[in-house]
Amino acid sequence: MSKLIGFTNNGGNDWFNSSPYGNKEIQGIPDPEGGHALNAPTSIPSPFARMDLVRKSFENIIESPNLLFLQERNRVIASKEDEKLVSQCLDLCEILFNYNIYKNKIEIIEWDKTVQIDNLKRSIDKGHRRLGEALELFLLQDAKSFNFNEVRSFYLIKYNHQVIGGTSPLTLFFSVGKDISNLELKSSKGKSFFSDIVPLYERDENFQKYLYLLFKSNAELGSKMKAFQEYLVKSLKFLGSINQALFSELNTSNPSDLNNNYVSLNSNKAGQVVEVLGVHLKTVDPNVLIKSIQKSDFIIYSTKIDDKLKPLVLQNSFNSKLNYINANWDTRTTVPYKAEKENLELRKLPDQDVIYPYLTVSDFFEPNIIRLVYPINDTKYFDGNLKLNNPEDTKSYLLPLKPLFFKYFDTEDLINGGLGKPTILIDETSVGHAIRVQLKIPINLGKDYITFERVYHNDGIADEVVNKGAIKEHQFALTLFPHIKYLSGIDPYYKIQLIDRDVAIKTADAEYFLNFYNNNSSSPVDIEASKNRSKKLKGDFSKITSTYYGLNKNFDYIQVDNGFAKGVIIPKWDNPKTGLDQFNFAIDFGTTNTHVEYTVGNSSPKTFEITADEIQAVPLINDKIDHNFSGTGAIDLRTNKIREFIPEIITKDTMYNFPHRTVISQSLNNPPPMGGNTLIDFNIPFVFEKNSDNNSRFFTNLKWDSRETNNEHRVKAFLEQIVLMIRNKVIINGGNLEETKILWTYPTSMTPSRKNNLRMIWDELYHKYFNKNNNTVDISESIAPYHYFKGSAKLEGLGSGISVLMDIGGGTSDVVVYKKNMPLLLSSYKFAGNTLFGDGYKDFGDIANNGLVNKYKAQFNDILENTNPTLCGIANSFYENQKSADYNTFLFSLIKNKEVLDKELLDYNKKIANDNDLKIIFLYFYCAKVYHIAQLMKINELALPTNIIFSGNGSKILNIITPNQKLLGDITKNIFLRGYNLDSYLPDGLKINLEKEFPKELTAKGALMYNKLGHEDVNLDEIKQVYTCLEDENKCSLLNAELDEAVLDKVAEKVKTFNNLFIDLNNDINFFDHFEISHVSFAKFQQIVNKHLKAYTERGIEYNNKMETGNAQPQVKIAETLFFYPIVETIQQLIQNLSIISANED
Incomplete structure (x- = not known):
């Protein structure tokens, strides 16, 4: 039985006449895949045939009202293949329109038809010659129908060194026949190029504007690319039903905007403009691209920076419909917790091939969080809005913030919060006592927030890539002196004490460093002086390392770095009053005791005090909460801040008050060789005669002992600490520094040279801290x-x-x-x-032969051993120091010691009187x-x-x-x-x-x-x-x-x-x-x-x-x-x- 092979209705036997296939016949050919096939059913013999296939797809797709796949009953009007080829053509066009976004992966290579065909034809390789002849034949044969006669060059587009398409005189671009759906290139709207099917009306608005301007400004393109032109017309019509604003804008666009808004697209050859049919293709001006990114709702809201490129702030699982880059954020976008590039300027935006700075979790969060063994003094230091499951828990945490955070926000922003300000929350999770830290960063002009979150675990292993933090517990304490923010025009002078008691095996090698920053600079503030006074020893839990810093500049926060973890301390500064009150101070620098009195205005003289309302040396530790350092035995964190520094309160009702012994202390094992700094190498030990200190050496008789090496510097340190305390009191209470007077007394028996030396010290300190033009007043x-x-x-x-x-x-x-x-x-x-009470004319003391000491030593030792072993130890240390005057003065002091309960037993004055x-x-x-x-x-x-x-x-x-x-x-x-x-x-x-x-x-x-x-x-x-x-x-x-x-x-x-x-x-x-x-x-x-x-x-x-x-x-x-x-x-x-x-x- 005979079988008719053909797709026309013409019949006949044997040979018969038939007509060539037209559009009608071609469209009548049944598709066994029902139009759903995504790949061409046959191989394409040449790139020129591929161009024609893309043109044909445009001709088919414009028959569909929505320019997508269309099937009427069994008849396929526009196939899936058509849909794909058109979309890929537009993908290539959009990629090159946004060339600056993808330029690191995209190459544009010119193929000059005359030069390249001549080269092939002259080749010694026969196959090359035949290829050249074949290409020439195609170009000549289809010169008119394919517009080849108006083409000088074609431009090949390569991605990762593989050709993915090229320019076409029929449809601007064509894609290659092989599968390129896995290139992982995404549009500004988050669509995957060469994989997702996206009609023109759903694409980036700027890209649409460009295409319409390109054809409106170059009428010849429309006449020679009729299918593409018709596609534009129908896309615009459909756009009118979904985006009237853009529809109107496209209809009223001015052709001149093409050159005004866009720049020519260049190939990889410098200065070579990519063109199709003599029309220069355009691309987004890099500056315009940046401007469009800077319109993103994700731009950080910071009034502090004026960077040209304000970074975006991005997080995973963000679900608000905010503009990312010319399109709303896609919730599927993955943001790395730790950016691949440390430098923000080199980062590529997630789901974009755009190099533009953005911030992610690890830019602001440290990998580890430092846990303290005591509660933070949250009235004086910011605790990060800490919330614990158990309110009685006595631990706390440093802020796990990197200094980069403070490039964008001031410390006050974080402390005070409010609309358009960052906020932080540290709370305890219900699982394994992990700590969750949330940081809300304002974006979109302060109307919205990005929330960075990191959970810190107890297992000790941090991994920023997966956003896992680790808790590091450390035993250290810090005290600031003074705890005030100096007003403009007042020279700042800070002393900072750091005590390290990390004695656990894992942390014993920790070495602490402090960096001080102010809100106006990313560089640390210069440290004028620093010193280790005491040094801990492995295995000896009674030892601590104490480090002291001196700064002469204002700062706003401190970064603690111990080699294991870093954290930030933010003081909640006391703001000094502004006032004109005149303070007068009188200092009686005595041989045994020193006393300070003061007046304000016309008031009567009062003993110098530092009350609870004017604390100058403010510790990080919260001593108002009853705690035992979480059972760690780290009591030295509390006691040492007074031994080597300054008590918080100095009043007659406390252990520490004036008059006070004229004594200075320095490190026992690391003394200054010569010179030295106040409250760094030296301090007035207010614990003297009250508590033990085995890490320090004490010097008395400062006023007269000129034989002791470095005594002049110890005298200066003693007086300078008093002057600093006086100065802080004036500032805190709103006094006028320049109007403050300092009077000091001296014994008339003092030689003129010694008195002059003393006057030089007093005046030098007064000029430095109060008034450069006046001097102190000496009174006999x-x-x-x-x-x-x-x-x-x-x-x-x-x-x-x-x-x-x-x-x-x-x-x-x-x-x-x-x-x-x-x-x-x-x-x-x-x-x-x-x-x-001294040793007379003994050069080095002779306490062992002092009759007064020997008569009462055993009696006092017996009482103290049974009632206060600490004071007994202090008595013994005075005895070992060989100076009878110091030992006797200690015995006299017991009657006023707050630790002595039965004062009658230890009343030395009364015992001698009897x-x-x-x-x-x-x-x-x-x-x-x-x-x-x-x-x-x-x-x-x-x-x-x-x-x-x-x-x-x-x-x-x-x-x-x-x-x-x-x-x-x-x-x-x-x-x-x-x-x-x-x-x-x-x-x-x-x-x-x-x-x-x-x-x-x-x-x-x-x-x-x-x-x-x-x-x-x-x-x-x-x-x-x-x-x-x-x-x-x-x-x-x-x-x-x-x-x-x-x-x-x-x-x-x-x-x-x-x-x-x-x-x-x-x-x-x-x-x-x-x-x-x-x-x-x-x-x-x-x-x-x-x-x-x-x-x-x-x-x-x-x-x-x-x-x-x-x-x-x-x-x-x-x-x-x-x-x-x-x-x-x-x-x-x-x-x-x-x-x-x-x-x-x-």
């Missing part, structure tokens, strides 16, 4: 206390008669005689508290001072005094002698009468003026009153007088060169005269009856008191010369009387002998 310790009593109206007759001020310190005593409140006579000498064997020494000491001033006053023919005023800590010894001031007055009058050879005293009598509660404070208080009320212009050098003991020979002054044997004999004679007078006093005022001085001690006193007086004088001269400069200048006058030199050593001998009187001797 001989003058200041008197004005306290005068200003308080406590003097007999209001000071109208003769008044004697006796200021007894630890190292020196100053005496001034006033007449009608005017100073007439002044004297100063080193015969004070340390004479009784010691009948030793009391004679204190009476002898007192009477020597009275006798000395009586002699000077008689020499100067002054009347008997009506007031004797006592000030200074040394005046507390009067309470040891007797609490009865009348009795003290009686013995004082007796001495004056004997000295003056008179029988009776003045009718007005003699008043003893003494402030028992705060004798040390009087000098500083008086200095302020002296300065406030105005004062007489008195030249102290003119009224200063030294009792030479040779006044009866008319020698009222002595040169060092004149201290010969005769002078020493004369001094010894004068002292012996006084000693005999003192012994005879017992006949007028019985020592046993009135002072309970034992008979045995008085007998021994008489045996000892007049021995070796000349030798003791000579030793005193030698010792004091060493204390000053090492050598006495021969032609310089002696600065103090020699009268007390032999008495100093006599007192040592008396203590040694009287302290060992046994009970049966009494």
